Amino acid sequence: MEQIETLVIGAGAVGLAIAATLSEYNDVIIIEQNSRFGEHTSSRNSEVVHAGIYYPTDSLKTQLCVTGKALLYKHCQRYHVPVHKIGKVLISSNEHETAKLHTLVKQAKNNGVSDLQFLSPIELANRAPQTKAVAGVWSPSTGIVDSHQLMLSYLNKLSEHNGHYVSNTQFISAQFDGLQFIVTLNCDGELFNIKCKTLINAAGLFAQACAQKIDALAPNYIPALHYCKGQYFSYQGRHPFKHLIYPMPEQHGLGIHATLDLAGQLKFGPDTEFISHLDYSPNIKAKTHFVNAIIKYWPQLDSERLQISYSGIRPKLQKYGSQDFIIQDHTTHGVAGLINLFGIESPGLTASLAIAKLVTNMLKLK
Numbered sequence: 560m561e562q563i564e565t566l567v568i569g570a571g572a573v574g575l576a577i578a579a580t581l582s583e584y585n586d587v588i589i590i591e592q593n594s595r596f597g598e599h600t601s602s603r604n605s606e607v608v609h610a611g612i613y614y615p616t617d618s619l620k621t622q623l624c625v626t627g628k629a630l631l632y633k634h635c636q637r638y639h640v641p642v643h644k645i646g647k648v649l650i651s652s653n654e655h656e657t658a659k660l661h662t663l664v665k666q667a668k669n670n671g672v673s674d675l676q677f678l679s680p681i682e683l684a685n686r687a688p689q690t691k692a693v694a695g696v697w698s699p700s701t702g703i704v705d706s707h708q709l710m711l712s713y714l715n716k717l718s719e720h721n722g723h724y725v726s727n728t729q730f731i732s733a734q735f736d737g738l739q740f741i742v743t744l745n746c747d748g749e750l751f752n753i754k755c756k757t758l759i760n761a762a763g764l765f766a767q768a769c770a771q772k773i774d775a776l777a778p779n780y781i782p783a784l785h786y787c788k789g790q791y792f793s794y795q796g797r798h799p800f801k802h803l804i805y806p807m808p809e810q811h812g813l814g815i816h817a818t819l820d821l822a823g824q825l826k827f828g829p830d831t832e833f834i835s836h837l838d839y840s841p842n843i844k845a846k847t848h849f850v851n852a853i854i855k856y857w858p859q860l861d862s863e864r865l866q867i868s869y870s871g872i873r874p875k876l877q878k879y880g881s882q883d884f885i886i887q888d889h890t891t892h893g894v895a896g897l898i899n900l901f902g903i904e905s906p907g908l909t910a911s912l913a914i915a916k917l918v919t920n921m922l923k924l925k
């Protein structure tokens with residue numbers, strides 16, 4: 560039976576960042592069930608490099624977003640990944656929201672994001688033209704990144720260090736013998752066993768399903784999973800925005816905000832909808848909700864130019880309240896060499912390299 564030091568399940572941005580980083584120290588294989596990497600959440604998101612403003616100060620999300628952002632910008636420069644520190648404007652549309660904006664600025668400062676600035680009315684009109692805002696805050700460290708090129712750069716780093724990426728290979732189960740895992744994989748329809756000392760479950764929306772197939776892991780360490788769909792509408796034609804425009808956050812997401820891709824295409828979203836099955840199909844009925852949300856801050860929206868686009872699904876661990884990433888090692892679940900990543904929703908793309916660094920530290924490789 561083939562033996563490897565580390566097996567990573569799932570070639571999304573997070574699994575690839577982990578595999579690329581661990582390959583500096585170790586033999587690594589990363590497997591992907593699909594024929595191409597990153598086809599789930601990692602290619603169905605806003606591609607925003609988040610500053611780290613919103614999350615509670617002592618959360619993993621804050622810690623990993625703030626350090627991940629710096630690591631990501633550095634990595635993108637080194638690997639020539641298209642990225643643009645385009646900046647974003649957070650806007651409030653009434654006095655109540657302005658109070659929330661002040662709270663967010665304080666929150667950001669506590670999180671180590673001390674570059675936010677309140678904009679004067681003239682600056683606000685320049686940075687967020689045509690918007691109906693009573694106050695605005697500028698976040699200069701927010702950016703946009705090409706998520707596909709980012710994942711490709713992680714793959715390149717992995718192969719530079721002689722790590723391996725195998726597609727069309729599905730994790731089926733793992734038996735732990737106290738020292739290592741005997742992992743069963745389905746490679747293009749054929750079952751195959753491989754031994755590894757370290758098993759990293761970075762399967763995103765399938766992380767809970769994979770965890771259930773690891774015999775030594777007690778079920779009480781596997782959190783519930785709720786699919787929360789986020790849909791986007793793209794805006795055809797000319798628009799006045801050069802920066803990202805974010806209204807005040809909603810309960811399960813950051814609100815229907817305006818983002819740009821690296822080609823300058825404007826899109827709006829994502830909204831939030833809990834669904835029972837993994838289903839990315841677009842829902843045109845959401846258009847009215849989008850129009851109502853957007854005209855609150857951009858009254859000149861031409862709704863005819865809004866076209867239904869793609870959707871992504873957040874791996875929520877609960878339906879209500881804020882939640883953090885869960886990254887478990889043996890100190891939590893008692894299984895030596897096993898790391899599970901659950902609930903890696905936003906800002907997982909931004910945080911991917913910091914998550915990889917945390918996993919490296921958990922494995923005491925550094």
Ligand SMILES: Cc1cc2nc3c(=O)[nH]c(=O)nc-3n(C[C@H](O)[C@H](O)[C@H](O)COP(=O)(O)OP(=O)(O)OC[C@H]3O[C@@H](n4cnc5c(N)ncnc54)[C@H](O)[C@@H]3O)c2cc1C
Pocket residue numbers: 568569570571572573574575590591592593596597598599600601602603604605606607608609728729730731761762763764765766769788789790829870871872873874903904905906907908909910
């Ligand atoms: C609507 C939306 C908007 C977002 N916007 C942003 C943003 O602007 N900025 C940001 O930083 N973050 C954002 N995020 C979060 C970010 O996209 C995710 O945190 C990140 O992509 C998660 O990556 P991942 O590798 O954990 O998961 P995934 O990308 O889902 O990858 C998991 C991989 O595992 C594979 N897999 C699953 N099961 C198996 C198996 N049994 N065997 C082999 N392979 C398997 C899957 O096929 C998949 O390719 C957003 C998320 C959503 C949903």
